[in-house]
Amino acid sequence: MxxxxxxxxxxxxxxxxxxxxxxxxxxxxxxxxxNDPLKINAKAAILVDVNSGKILYAKNIDEMLPPASMTKMMTEYLVQKSVADGKLKWDTTFRVSQKASDLSHNTDFSGVSLRTDYDYTVKSLYEALAIFSSNAAAVALAEKISGSETEFVKLMNKTAKDLGMDDAKFINSSGLDNVDLGDAIAAGGPNDSNMVSARSLAKLAYHIVTDYPQALEVSSIPEKDFIGGPGEKQHMTNYNYMLPGFGDNMREYKYPGVDGLKTGFTDAAGECFTGTVKQGNRRFISVVMHTESESARFLETKKLYDYGFKQTSDQSILKKGASIKDKKSLPVVKGKQDHVDIEVKDAVTLPIDNSDKGKYKTVLHLDKSLLNKDGELTAPVKKGQKVGYITLENTGDHNYGYLYNAPKIDVVAKEDVQKSNWFVLTLRSIGHFISGIFTGAVDLVKGWF
CATH class of the missing domain: 1.20.5 (Single alpha-helices involved in coiled-coils or other helix-helix interfaces)
Structure with a gap:
């Protein structure tokens, strides 16, 4: 060289x-x-505090991914809604279609075996769906609600929009990939899958937990028998190994307070889990998508729960009746007093990372429609009258926002301010007029010199 x-x-x-x-x-x-202090080994993950809707942890939460059987949460939600709306009853019996029966006998898929000549209750199929992740039960319930799974998919997507899951795209009720369904495809192309983000799955889980908390009575069942036909008893074991009801063989995964919600797996989705846990008055929702193994989806979820319970705490941000810093009162015109004290209507408590304590600031937003051009209220003012609201800004390191909207805390008048009578107002007007003339005269004299 x-x-x-x-x-x-x-x-x-x-x-x-x-x-x-x-x-x-x-x-x-x-x-x-x-950026990922918890080192969660998943393509996407989220932890949400249910009481406030505050996101405590986020990783790629808007990335669109296949949810596998976590799709069934939407089917569960719509069954619960149909019952609540009186369109279905838990003890309603019906026979399943050939499509559902054929799907139930495919040994590649999870679920119970269903017959076309046997009457099943809505409740028994819902339990097979929620406990044993039965794909055929999902299809059977979808057909019962909408007449066909294809029509049910339309309902799924409409409901997703209603719940703020704007990115979700559902093509079936089970979560299976179309490539595996063959002639049983409900919607989409031959290579399509349901697609949704971790944020949207958390929204769906949030509505299951808050709108239909009775769903947790089923999702928390570790084991149960299913009657598939005369003398046909099938044992179902919940795929959620974090449930406390399991024996010591699941000790590695069990977590106190876990009572839902849904696991998932396909080759495209990897191992997934949407969970919920309650300890005391605190409840969290978690989602992990595309972890490396069945074990990992629970161990990564444990990391999220440990963080939530051990490294965050519910802290008082504002007390009811608290004054607003730098703005304790508003000026008032035409009133017996020339100002009114204002206060926070309700107390605010939020789950905060312990290192972020004290790192919140309040921002006051006054209702400009109530103020004149000089920023004054006009009497009369009623005690408790809303004059604006406060938003909170996290100045710490753990600001992931909220599942829906950030809280707006009403700001109200602390007392009544009555309107002055016409005589007092007239005298004030005269006084203001004379004062204006005097001020003008003084300015004129000053100008001469």
């Missing part, structure tokens, strides 16, 4: 080493490395 080539190669090697070192120690790389 001649000297020139040696110098060229040395320069290139030095440049590569420089770029490598610069990349490793660049501030952006450092921030990216600390």
């Amino acid at each position: 001649n000297v020139r080539k040696y110098i060229q190669h040395s320069f290139i090697l030095s440049l590569v080493l420089f770029l490598l070192v610069a990349t490793l120690f660049h501030p952006k790389s450092a921030s990216a490395a600390t």
Whole structure:
């Protein structure tokens, strides 16, 4: 190698080493490395506090991914809604279609075996769906509600929009990939899958827990028998190994207070889990998508729950009746008093990372329609009258926002301010007029000198 080539190669090697070192120690790389403090080994994950809707942890929560059998949560939600609306009864019996029966006998899929000549109750099929992840039960219930699974898919997507799951795209009630369904495809192309984000799955879980909490009575059942026909008893074991009801063989996964919700697996989706846990008056919802193994989906969820219960706590941000910093009162015109004290209507408590304690600031938003051009209220003002609201800004390091809207806390008048009578108002007007003339005269005299 001649000297020139040696110098060229040395320069290139030095440049590569420089770029490598610069990349490793660049501030952006450092921030990216600390972006996931819990080191959750999943493509996407979220932890939500149910009481406030506050997101406590987020990783790729808007990435669209196949949810596998977590899709069945939407089917569960719509069954619960149909019962609540009086369109179905839990003890209603019906026979399943050939499509559902054929699907139930496919040994590649989870679920119970169903017959076309036997009457099943809505409740028994719902239990097979929620406990044993029965694909055929999902189809049977979808057909019962909408007449066909294809029509039910339309209802699923409409409901998703209603719940704020704007990115969700459902093509069937079970969560199976169309490539595996063959002639049983309900919607979409031959290679399509249901697609949804972790954020949207958390919204769905939130509505199951808050709208139909009785759903947890079923999702928390670890084991139960299913009657598939005369003398046909099938034992169902819940795929949610975090449930406390399991024996010591599941000790590694069990977590106190877990009572739902739904696992999932397909080759495309990987191992997934949407869970919920309650301890004391605190309840969390979690989602992990595309973990590496069946074990990992529970162990990664445990990390989320440990963080929620051990490293965050419910902290008082504002007390009921608290004054607003830097704005304790508002000016009032035409009243017996020239101002009115204002206060926070309700107390605010939020789950906060312990390192973020005290790192919230309040922002006052006054109702401009109540104020004149000088920023004054006009009497009369009633005690408790809303004059605006407060929003909260997290100035700490753990600001992931809310599942839906950030809280707005009403700000109200602390007391009545009655309107002055016409005589007092007239005197004030005269006084203001004379004062204006005097001020003008003074200014004029000053101008002469």
